[in-house]
Amino acid sequence: MIFERLLIKNFRPFYGEQEILFAQPGQYNVTLIHAENGIGKTSLLNALTWVLFGEFSDDVEQQTDIVNHRAVREEDDKAEASVTLHFRNGDYKYLIRRHVTRSEQGKRSMSLNSGVYLQIDHLGEYSEPKNIDEHIQGLMPKEMWGYFFFNGERIDHLAMESSHKKVSEAVKVILGLRLLEQTRSDLKGQVSKEFRDQIARLSDADTQKIKQEIDQIDQKLVDKRAGHQEIEDNEVALQKRKAAILEDLSLNESMRLFQQEFSERERAQTNLNERREALRLEIVAWLNRSGPMAFSEALVQKARKIIEEKRTRREVPFRYRAPLLDDLLHDALCICDRPLEEGSPAWQAVKALLGQAGDDALEEAYMTANATMQSITQQLPNESNRFRQLIADRTKVLSELRQVGEEISQIKHKMGDRAIETGSDLAARLEEVEKDLRDMAGKRAELSTVISALVSCREKREAEFDKLSRREGAAALAQRRLQAVGETISIIDTILEHQVRRVREYLSHEIDTAFQRMCRKDYWAELTEDYTLRVRKHVRVGDAEIRDVSKSTGENQITSLAFIGSLVKVAQEREQSKNSFVLGGGTFPVVMDSPFGSLDNEYRQGIAEWLPTVAPQVVVLVTGSQWQGVVDEALAPKVGNEYVMAYHGPKVPKVSNMTRLILHGKEYEQLRVDAEYEYTRIEEVK
Amino acid sequence: MEETVQQLNETTDEIIKSAPPHIQKLLRDLLREERRYSHMAVREQGRIDKLRQIVEREISE
Numbered sequence: 001m002i003f004e005r006l007l008i009k010n011f012r013p014f015y016g017e018q019e020i021l022f023a024q025p026g027q028y029n030v031t032l033i034h035a036e037n038g039i040g041k042t043s044l045l046n047a048l049t050w051v052l053f054g055e056f057s058d059d060v061e062q063q064t065d066i067v068n069h070r071a072v073r074e075e076d077d078k079a080e081a082s083v084t085l086h087f088r089n090g091d092y093k094y095l096i097r098r099h100v101t102r103s104e105q106g107k108r109s110m111s112l113n114s115g116v117y118l119q120i121d122h123l124g125e126y127s128e129p130k131n132i133d134e135h136i137q138g139l140m141p142k143e144m145w146g147y148f149f150f151n152g153e154r155i156d157h158l159a160m161e162s163s164h165k166k167v168s169e170a171v172k173v174i175l176g177l178r179l180l181e182q183t184r185s186d187l188k189g190q191v192s193k194e195f196r197d198q199i200a201r202l203s204d205a206d207t208q209k210i211k212q213e214i215d216q217i218d219q220k221l222v223d224k225r226a227g228h229q230e231i232e233d234n235e236v237a238l239q240k241r242k243a244a245i246l247e248d249l250s251l252n253e254s255m256r257l258f259q260q261e262f263s264e265r266e267r268a269q270t271n272l273n274e275r276r277e278a279l280r281l282e283i284v285a286w287l288n289r290s291g292p293m294a295f296s297e298a299l300v301q302k303a304r305k306i307i308e309e310k311r312t313r314r315e316v317p318f319r320y321r322a323p324l325l326d327d328l329l330h331d332a333l334c335i336c337d338r339p340l341e342e343g344s345p346a347w348q349a350v351k352a353l354l355g356q357a358g359d360d361a362l363e364e365a366y367m368t369a370n371a372t373m374q375s376i377t378q379q380l381p382n383e384s385n386r387f388r389q390l391i392a393d394r395t396k397v398l399s400e401l402r403q404v405g406e407e408i409s410q411i412k413h414k415m416g417d418r419a420i421e422t423g424s425d426l427a428a429r430l431e432e433v434e435k436d437l438r439d440m441a442g443k444r445a446e447l448s449t450v451i452s453a454l455v456s457c458r459e460k461r462e463a464e465f466d467k468l469s470r471r472e473g474a475a476a477l478a479q480r481r482l483q484a485v486g487e488t489i490s491i492i493d494t495i496l497e498h499q500v501r502r503v504r505e506y507l508s509h510e511i512d513t514a515f516q517r518m519c520r521k522d523y524w525a526e527l528t529e530d531y532t533l534r535v536r537k538h539v540r541v542g543d544a545e546i547r548d549v550s551k552s553t554g555e556n557q558i559t560s561l562a563f564i565g566s567l568v569k570v571a572q573e574r575e576q577s578k579n580s581f582v583l584g585g586g587t588f589p590v591v592m593d594s595p596f597g598s599l600d601n602e603y604r605q606g607i608a609e610w611l612p613t614v615a616p617q618v619v620v621l622v623t624g625s626q627w628q629g630v631v632d633e634a635l636a637p638k639v640g641n642e643y644v645m646a647y648h649g650p651k652v653p654k655v656s657n658m659t660r661l662i663l664h665g666k667e668y669e670q671l672r673v674d675a676e677y678e679y680t681r682i683e684e685v686k
Numbered sequence: 687m688e689e690t691v692q693q694l695n696e697t698t699d700e701i702i703k704s705a706p707p708h709i710q711k712l713l714r715d716l717l718r719e720e721r722r723y724s725h726m727a728v729r730e731q732g733r734i735d736k737l738r739q740i741v742e743r744e745i746s747e
């Protein structure tokens with residue numbers, strides 16, 4: 001399976017039709033997509049899982065929310081989301097298209113219509129099969145897509161001990177061993193039963209009776225084996241739970257420290273929020289009180305200038321008060337006791353002074369204005385300084401709040417969804433799980449004994465059946481066929497035993513080769529006989545001794561990547577094998593979201609150098625920070641096609657870490673605040 | 687490591703050759719049929735019938 005072209009229309013965050021042309025196998029086999037977190041990397045990966053299988057990865061929220069919101073708003077009930085994938089496999093070319101329409105009928109009820117279409121082109125001959133799932137299943141097993149399309153930061157679980165069953169299943173299914181097991185099982189079950197039925201129909205009563213007994217035993221065996229399998233599944237689940245508890249126990253201490261740090265940061269955040277509110281109130285009070293003053297400086301200066309000019313002209317303060325002059329003229333007596341006869345020169349002189357005199361109110365207003373303006377002039381520098389200080393304090397608090405917010409977010413990321421339990425709670429849970437495991441082991445042993453007894457009984461009955469059925473002609477032919485099936489099963493058992501062992505050894509070697517390329521430490525990786533992925537090192541104490549390494553998250557991540565890469569490589573070799581006894585295999589592309597995660601540079605460089613070799617076709621989604629430095633240097637020479645995902649919306653998203661991306665000397669904006677509704681577009685990098 | 691796939695094929699061939707000729711033929715036919723459906727998860731009755739028919743064809747007397 002090699003991807004050629006992807007068309008996405010109104011699918012989740014993608015508005016309108018978007019196109020990606022995939023880099024093809026060869027020297028430049030990497031398709032690189034730049035996208036920051038929260039704008040559609042996961043959705044792009046899930047466009048592939050949805051179109052092929054109609055499924056989403058577990059980390060996709062609101063999985064029924066498929067049609068882009070802006071498209072729904074604009075087109076109402078006609079809004080349609082679709083994903084079309086063009087790909088090829090050998091001589092066959094495929095076009096698969098899945099679509100869904102959604103109409104909002106009010107806000108509560110919604111209707112969904114969906115469909116899928118497949119077209120196959122085999123050397124110019126076109127067909128449109130109805131059994132689409134079966135065709136896709138033949139190219140990539142549905143239950144296995146998580147090994148080819150995945151989030152690099154969440155793949156580390158494969159390297160954990162509890163995943164050995166999952167790893168074993170992946171190896172067997174993808175490399176065809178499960179099919180060989182199934183062939184064996186079908187021959188032993190259904191096919192053998194049909195021959196026995198034939199024999200019984202053609203035989204006497206005694207033979208038929210024995211056949212009925214065998215059928216009854218078979219039915220019991222089916223029930224008991226199902227019970228046995230159920231117990232085994234429960235044991236696996238319990239082992240997983242036990243591993244998680246043990247991990248929690250070791251993580252508990254670091255989690256406690258995280259929690260402590262988290263609480264401190266939260267307290268700091270609360271204090272800062274209180275301080276911000278107090279500053280806001282202070283600023284409001286200042287604006288009410290002194291705000292006008294700040295804007296009246298020019299006016300005050302102008303008024304003072306006018307008064308100063310009047311003072312210079314001796315117009316203010318008033319030298320004569322009008323009521324006093326009125327009294328003198330009324331009393332016809334000056335303050336120097338000289339008479340003021342009406343019309344006399346002295347009377348006229350006093351009368352003339354009335355033109356320059358002011359009254360009491362005016363005098364008081366002048367005095368007040370003068371005092372106020374003096375006060376304003378004196379206060380202004382202090383008030384301005386106070387305001388500047390308030391603004392500076394607020395800026396500082398906001399900056400500290402942002403810092404604390406980032407710290408809280410980082411701690412939350414490290415803590416994940418884990419809650420802290422006390423050590424005694426964990427110990428109690430561990431004890432409970434261990435008790436359940438002991439119970440399960442007991443029940444399993446009981447069932448194994450019953451199954452062994454039934455098998456033994458069946459063998460005896462079968463021997464009697466063989467002996468009786470040989471006597472009759474047509475029944476004898478059916479018996480020979482039954483015997484041939486038995487011999488074939490025996491050979492298949494030997495082939496299976498041989499292939500399971502050799503394939504595991506081969507895979508183990510490939511995993512180690514890939515691991516060594518990514519990890520520069522003196523460690524090696526192994527796929528053990530129980531299909532656990534282990535990292536080991538030599539410890540030289542006296543004679544050389546091998547020790548398991550307690551893997552870090554980074555080492556788990558690269559071990560898991562090494563496993564997937566090796567699986568893809570061996571699958572391709574098996575597909576190309578001409579030997580009809582080598583079943584399974586296939587050519588698979590690998591699509592990785594954030595394969596570099598939060599790893600340090602040493603691992604990043606190793607992964608970047610190894611990635612182009614992981615599969616014939618590789619699609620990588622990275623954030624700007626993951627792409628920088630060693631990753632860019634190591635991976636860029638292998639990139640065939642390159643795209644940038646750009647966010648459009650009404651505001652900067654909360655999780656935004658977007659910057660302008662400069663690629664090959666050209667600037668690409670990853671964030672555009674230019675739309676009423678959020679959506680994402682994919683641009684080709686040229 | 688191409689050699690390993692080759693080795694795997696060779697050893698598998700040796701195992702087959704240890705069986706009587708009619709079983710070898712039967713086995714090859716059965717697995718050739720299965721190889722066509724490498725990844726099919728669902729076992730349809732039609733496929734079981736196909737396996738039975740191959741046995742009937744190869745063991746006919």
